[in-house]
Each structure stands twice: as C-alpha cells, then as structure tokens.
C-alpha cells in the first residue's frame with residue numbers, strides 16, 4: 001500500500017501536525033499526514049478561541065511566514081477583539097472566538113487543497129530507525145511507511161489518561177483513544193520522558209441558560225483579523241457573556257474535594273499554573289469569594305456553549321450541582337462534563353533549535369509533546385519543524401528565528417535551552433524585545449524570511465512591501481509637513497494646550513502622548529494625504545506606531561544588536577566542558593547536556609552564571 005518513500009511523515013493532525021504538513025508540502029516535500037482520526041484534523045481540544053495575549057502575536061507570525069493558522073482563524077471566527085488596546089502597541093494582542101466545527105473543517109479543506117500532502121488514518125505505534133537515523137513509521141496494523149524525515153506531534157495522546165472524579169480511563173481526548181508504543185520505544189532508545197496534566201471545563205446547552213443574568217461581552221466595534229492576506233473581516237459577531245461563581249458555588253465544589261483526583265493524589269503530574277482548574281483556584285485563592293466565568297458560544301449554528309473558567313476534574317454530579325448555582329445557570333443542561341488528562345511529554349532540552357532531536361537524526365518533535373500548552377504554541381512549532389525537516393532532507397541551511405526576531409524564536413529557544421517542568425505557555429514577559437515583536441509588524445519581520453525559504457508566496461511579499469513603502473512615505477510626510485496654527489482644532493487643543501508652536505513639524509505634534517491617528521486625521525493636510533494615497537487601516541496603524549514609539553523601538557534595536565555580538569560567538573560542536581575546571585559543577589553538567597550553540601544561548605541556561613560565561617569567553621579567546 002505504501003511502496004513509495006515519503007520525504008516527510010507527520011504523525012498527528014492537531015495544530016502542530018496540520019502546520020507541519022502544510023509547511024513541508026508547500027515547500028515541495030512529498031508529505032504524509034498519519035493521524036488517528038481524519039475527522040479531528042485541526043480539532044480545538046479545549047476553548048474555541050485563537051490568539052490572546054502573546055499568543056495572538058504568534059498566530060500573526062505563523063501567517064507572516066506562510067502558515068495557515070491565521071487564515072483558518074479568520075475564516076471560522078465568530079468574534080474578534082484586540083486585547084490591551086489601552087496599553088502600548090507591544091501589548092496589543094488579537095484574539096478571535098471561533099466556530100469549533102468550522103475551524104476543523106477549514107483546516108481539513110486547506111490541507112486537502114495543498115499539493116504534495118497525502119493522508120492516512122491510523123495510529124502510529126513506533127518509528128523505523130536505522131542506526132541513529134529515523135527512516136519511517138510503523139502503524140498499529142503493522143504497516144511500515146518509509147520517509148526521509150518524521151515529525152511527531154502527538155499532543156495529549158501519548159499514554160493519555162482521563163480523570164473525572166474517581167473515574168479514570170485511557171484516552172487522548174474525550175471520546176478518543178490514547179496512543180501507545182511511541183513513548184516506550186523512545187525511552188528504550190534513550191530519550192527522557194515525563195508526565196504533564198491539563199484540564200477542560202464542561203460544555204452546556206446554551207438554550208438552558210439565562211443570559212439576562214449575565215453581562216454581555218461583545219466583540220470590537222471595528223473588528224480586525226489575523227491574516228495579512230485578504231481574508232474576510234467579520235460583519236456580524238456573536239456575543240460572549242460573563243457571570244461569576246459565588247461562595248455557595250465554592251462550598252458545593254468543596255463537597256467533592258475528597259473525590260477529586262487533584263487532591264486525593266491520583267493525578268501526580270503538573271498542570272498549567274496559568275490556566276488552573278476551578279477547584280485549584282478556590283483552593284489556592286481561598287480568600288476570594290468569586291471567580292469570573294466567560295460563557296463562550298461554540299459556533300454560529302450550534303447551541304453548545306463553552307464554560308471558560310470552570311475547568312474541572314471533579315465528579316460530574318459535583319460539577320453539575322455547583323454550576324447550577326452560578327447566576328444564569330440555574331436550569332443548565334450538560335452536553336459534556338469537564339475532565340483532566342495526564343499524558344507523556346519529552347523534556348524539550350533533548351532538541352536542537354530546529355526541533356530535530358539530538359539523539360535521532362531527521363526526527364522532529366513539535367507541539368504539546370514538547371511540554372507546551374496551547375494551539376498557537378503547538379502550531380508555531382509544527383510550522384518550524386515542517387520547514388526544517390524539508391530543509392534538512394534537501395541539504396539546505398536550517399531555519400532558526402532569533403529571540404529578537406519572533407515570539408516563535410523566544411518559544412523555541414526557551415524550550416530547548418531552559419526546558420520546562422510545567423506546561424509552557426507564551427507571555428509577553430518572556431520576550432526581552434517585545435517592543436520589536438509586535439502583532440502589527442510580524443509581516444515586516446518575517447515575510448521576507450518566509451519568502452526566502454520558499455514558503456511565503458510572492459503575493460504575500462508584495463503586499464508586505466507595499467505596506468512598508470506606504471508607511472515609510474507617510475512617516476516622511478509627518479516629518480516634512482508643518483503644523484498649521486490656523487488649523488488648530490479645538491479638540492486637539494483641549495487634549496494638549498501646548499500645541500501652539502507653529503514651527504513644529506507634524507511628526508513632533510503627533511509624538512505627543514495623548515494624540516492618536518484619529519486626531520491627526522482631523523487635520524486637512526493629513527486627511528488629504530490619506531485619501532490621495534488610498535491608505536488602509538494597516539498602513540495607518542503602522543505609521544502611528546513608527547511615529548509615536550520610534551524612540552523605544554530604536555533603543556530596543558540597539559540593545560538587541562549589542563546582544564547579537566554574544567550570539568555571534570559560536571561554541572564548537574560537541575565541546576568538551578569537562579576540561580574547563582573553573583566552570584561551576586552545575587554549569588558544567590547543564591552545558592554538557594544542553595550543548596548550547598552560542599555563548600548567548602549558554603548565558604540563558606539556568607545555573608550558568610555570568611562568571612561561567614566569562615570562563616567560556618576567555619577559553620574561546622574573546
């Protein structure tokens with residue numbers, strides 16, 4: 001059945017696997033996606049939403065490089081919000097609420113329309129390994145399929161164990177079986193594996209809820225979108241709603257604590273600290289008498305509702321009784337109870353920056369298998385693994401994004417350098433250059449790179465170049481044009497009475513803190529320029545940021561350049577740290593196991609001190 005050797009086999013059709021398949025196939029590799037269930041390609045296991053703080057930036061980066069997640073999100077969105085708009089642009093984060101079924105359908109259609117992508121539904125039970133190189137996969141039916149590179153994206157499925165109260169059963173997600181065989185084989189080969197845990201809330205029937213008792217949470221008045229390509233912008237949106245738990249709800253939940261796998265020791269692994277279950281919240285923050293619950297529709301044409309903030313693995317009768325006491329949920333009907341799941345992961349320090357494993361050549365890991373949580377984190381790793389698998393088998397230079405180039409670069413560098421002992425999710429605080437890594441400029445940062453490696457298409461590059469040119473010209477216009485006193489608009493004056501110096505250029509006026517592009521557009525010169533040059537909202541946004549934040553951006557660029565000098569000091573492959581006796585014991589052990597590629601990467605390893613870095617620099621003659 002499979003006589004041909006594929007270039008790349010991707011195992012698993014979740015967010016990581018779907019992006020890996022698309023990337024490898026679009027770059028020209030014959031690619032086979034083997035997944036346990038073809039109906040669940042691109043399935044959102046948990047909340048029906050994409051993006052959010054720092055995660056929204058990642059989706060825009062995936063899009064800028066030529067990945068699909070942004071396009072799929074736009075095509076299946078039911079609501080859009082730009083979060084943190086009141087803060088500086090480094091914090092602006094796009095978030096969409098999605099139609100869960102359409103999201104998966106759009107993924108499946110996108111992949112089926114991708115040349116070079118084949119599909120096969122089965123469980124992969126092992127890898128074919130020759131020496132220290134992967135050469136294919138073996139399925140549970142015993143079929144062997146050969147490939148030059150393999151990307152594993154098994155998500156929460158490896159030896160997955162689902163918990164609801166005192167019941168536990170094997171499964172990779174509710175209603176789907178767990179995957180076995182792969183962990184055992186990899187551990188035999190010498191990989192280290194661990195266990196993590198995550199959880200999900202109940203889904204309920206929206207017709208049984210009383211929305212009059214909740215606060216509506218509408219989308220933005222002028223919704224934007226994720227993709228830099230001309231995908232649809234929402235004309236109609238669905239509201240979410242907000243309600244709260246109460247002391248009574250907490251008391252009812254506590255009644256089930258003795259049957260909670262979280263508290264009776266049955267769940268041993270660590271869950272996402274930033275996405276705790278409701279029982280964890282009321283236990284850890286006992287002084288709080290209420291927690292928010294966001295009621296999120298699961299799509300346009302379904303009554304199913306996701307109860308965000310009520311993730312739980314308490315017994316289903318306890319979940320039901322407690323939820324009935326939440327305002328608006330008095331008559332709630334359950335569709336599915338919440339549950340927790342424990343699964344195997346592989347500490348990501350066993351990977352190179354390309355996401356290839358250090359132990360087995362041409363074998364890549366991406367997504368939750370690397371100890372991350374979240375669709376966006378998974379999708380971006382899948383994209384990078386797919387790209388690098390293709391490049392490696394074609395003997396091309398690997399594609400690595402640096403920490404000052406992309407959140408994706410921060411994510412992968414954190415994972416492979418520091419590892420993670422709890423499910424890793426992205427935050428803006430993890431990026432030291434977040435003023436550079438904004439959602440508005442992901443195309444300017446990354447599309448030329450995506451184009452150069454043969455993933456982003458010419459249309460993308462042209463759109464990006466046009467946007468860049470138009471905003472540079474518009475910034476020059478602000479630098480050249482003087483502010484006309486006779487035009488001083490009463491609104492501008494009321495915002496900033498210092499606007500009386502006729503000799504100021506518009507650039508200086510616009511740089512003043514309270515003034516925005518909307519205010520500038522009230523000046524005739526500006527509005528005439530915008531109309532004459534047919535500038536769209538993306539150009540206006542880019543120009544505004546370039547004018548108002550140029551000082552911060554330049555400062556951060558200088559800092560990044562300084563650090564780049566350390567990034568350029570490379571450490572030879574298989575460097576023998578044992579001969580450097582002046583290194584601390586801890587640093588020597590960590591450096592030996594992680595084998596950093598540059599001094600800069602070495603400096604980010606926990607346990608490696610500035611003194612250890614000096615020792616290395618001296619030894620390397622710097």
Ligand code: FAD
Nearest residue numbers: 012013014015016036045046124155157179367368374378
């Ligand atoms: P997945 O989306 O899990 O996809 C894995 C795919 O691999 C599946 O299609 C599966 O069928 C396939 N597969 C696995 N093994 C094999 C095999 N051997 N052979 C063939 N196919 C295989 N994220 C958050 O950010 N916040 C949350 O609160 C949150 N809660 C979650 C709760 C639950 C119960 C679950 C299951 C996940 C939760 N997540 C949450 C995580 C989020 O769903 C994942 O991070 C994301 O889906 C990971 O993407 P992935 O591609 O790595 O894996």
